[in-house]
Amino acid sequence: QGGREANQVSDDYRYQDGNYEGYAPNDSYYRGGGEPANEEDAQSDVTEGHDEDDEVYEGEYQGIPHPDDIKEKQKKQAPAVDDEYRDRADLMAERMEDEEQLAHQYENIIEECGHGRFQWTLFFVLGLALMADGVEVFVVGFVLPSAEKDMCLSSSNKGMLGLIVYLGMMVGAVMLGGLADKLGRKKCLIISLAINAAFAFLSSFVQGYGFFLFCRLISGLGIGGSLPIVFAYFSEFLSREKRGEHLSWLCMFWMIGGIFASAMAWSIIPHYGWGFSMGTKYHFHSWRVFVLVCSLPCIASLVALKFMPESPRFLLEMGKHDEAWMILKQVHDTNMRAKGEPERVFTVSYIKTPKQVDEFIEIQSSTGTWYQRWLVRITTTFKQVWDNVLYCLTAQYRMNTLMLAVVWFTMALSYYGLIVWFPDMIRYLQEEAYESRVKVFDEEEVSHFTFNFTLENQIHRNGEYRNDKFIGMKFKEVRFEDSLFEECYFEDVTSSETFFENCTIISTVFYNTDLYKHKFINCRLINSTFLKEKEGCHLDFEEDNDFLIYLVSFLGSLSVLPGNIISALLMDKIGRIKMIGGSMLISAVCCFFLFFGNSESAMIGWQCLFCGASIAAWNALDVITVELYPTDKRATAFGILNGLCKFGAILGNSIFASFVGITKVVPILLASSALVGGGLLALRLPETREQVLM
Secondary structure, three states: OHHHHHHHHHHHHHHHHHHHOOOOOOOOOOOOOOOHHHHHHOOOOOOOOOOHHHHHHHHHHOOOOOHHHHHHHHHHHOOHHHHHHOOHHHHHHHHHHHHHHHHHHHHHHHHHHOOOHHHHHHHHHHHHHHHHHHHHHHHHHHHHHHHHHHHOOOHHHHHHHHHHHHHHHHHHHHHHHHHHHHHOHHHHHHHHHHHHHHHHHHHOOOOOHHHHHHHHHHHHHHHHHHHHHHHHHHHOOOOHHHHHHHHHHHHHHHHHHHHHHHHHHHHHOOOOOOOEEEOOOEEEOHHHHHHHHOOHHHHHHHHHHOOOOOOHHHHHHOOOHHHHHHHHHHHHHHHHHHOOOOOOOOOOOOOOOOOOOOOOOOOOOOOOOHHHHHHHHHHHHHHHHHHHHHHOOOOOOHHHHHHHHHHHHHHHHHHHHHHHHHHHHHHHHHHHHHHOOOEEEEOOEEEOOEEOOOEEEEEEEOOEEEOOEEEOOEEEEEEEEOOEEEOOEEEOOEEEOOEEEOOEEEOOEEEOOOOOHHHEEOOEEEOOEEEOOOOOOOOOOOOHHHHHHHHHHHHHHHOHHHHHHHHHHHHHHHOHHHHHHHHHHHHHHHHHHHHHOOOHHHHHHHHHHHHHHHHHHHHHHHHHHHHHOOHHHHHHHHHHHHHHHHHHHHHHHHHHHOOOOOOOHHHHHHHHHHHHHHHHHHOOOOOOOOOOOO
């Protein structure tokens, strides 16, 4: 019996060595290898005549492998042809095992390549892209006071223009972040920046409100997609010991973008005469020049990115071993030459490549029409992106994803809500001071007088104006109440926040003015004529508080510099979790001091303190989001969370702005409670500073 077992093992082994690959041949011949009589006939002459123990020993001695060795050889010989018959869970388990081996090998390779000229070059190229994102957040807020003059924007239109950029960023982050895990970091970042640059450039020339709104929406979609790609891209060229620090340094470019936007707005927008006009319909004023200048960082990054390689880690995930090896060799050689060691040889010859599980559909050029082929490719790609989105909610990552989502959302709700609330509160304080200086004129009687100067911040009650002329003048914040205008003449008059209430207007001519009929509230117009009304908005009042708003944004952006430096130096020492929790809790404490901000200088001071304290949490969130997810899901997860962040920004802007001038209690309590809740929840996240990039 022992001899028969030993010879059966030997036959099985030879059967597999014959390249039958472990399954019965499909050649229509009957084989009865399982019958007992045939087993006896197949006894080996080598073991015949020996006892049971000798037979087993002799069989092993003559080359019959151990059963464990057989299984190992079967595993090695199992070809890719069998993958379609294997359970997907088995394939995924094998891929995860490969990815774990690749993660540790890749970490060693990056350490061998060193950190030098290549990483610093990529740092500045991606920094320009991040700078463009920072600029985009501030552009609309800076141009609104001037754009409303050119486009006659109502309050609701101004609010929509402020929110539309965040809406575009939200969609772009999810969509382009997901595509970056399928099409590549570099390719999707180029698409993202190209969309932003093209529509930002175009928005500076369009005249209508609708077209401008559309251009800013698509521009926001482009730049929103760049943020998750930038961090995923750069992290894959960094070793574990450098990752936290250098990703934090990269975040400084967002601050530089805010400073750049504030400085350009301060130096360009107030010069309202800069620009040109083509007839009466087309006007290109200074704020449009500012929008044009703000697209420069994006264009510069787009050009420089053409000279950068794709992420080798992404290529390895896609099974492109040779391309990845060449790029890693390029990184190694660039850094070694910069260090003065060009003779150092790149010692890596083979890199582990994970098993490819995704089903790729190759369509022949003769199949269907061109748009049908493209439709299949696009549908397949977006299905793979959607599968990645669902993967972030599987049991392995569900809890981390949900906790990160809450932290991102609470941080965005508080931060973006307050950075809009601060300027609005400063404007409100300025308006209160402005209204306190209003001049009131009662029962004045003026006749046969020519007004050719500016009237500002005045109230005229129960006045009588007979045979007066108002020529080439401006009204700003002027109200006429219960007054009489008889046989007066208005010509070439522009106005802002000017109204006539309960007035009687007799035999008066309005020629080339913007005193439209809606500005006459409960008035009696008797034999009065409106001729050649002004079209569009023609205001050129210098807003003194615009300078202060630029200064506030400039100081707010500059105040995050200390926080950036501290977070970069301590990120790898105290860890990501403590950085997020500590920063959010300190920011919550700063919010309570806003109760004492009753002046412009106090509000500016507390804004700077809040921005400086909160920036460390933003940096740590960026780092931990990159490190918690595997390479083929990294940009997708970052895009989802960043899209949720922009949704929080939209809610924060809407909620906080609605309480300006009503109460400070609700915004302050909402912001501080959100920061406390998010900070405490962040402490339950896993620490990632010691793990390799999966």
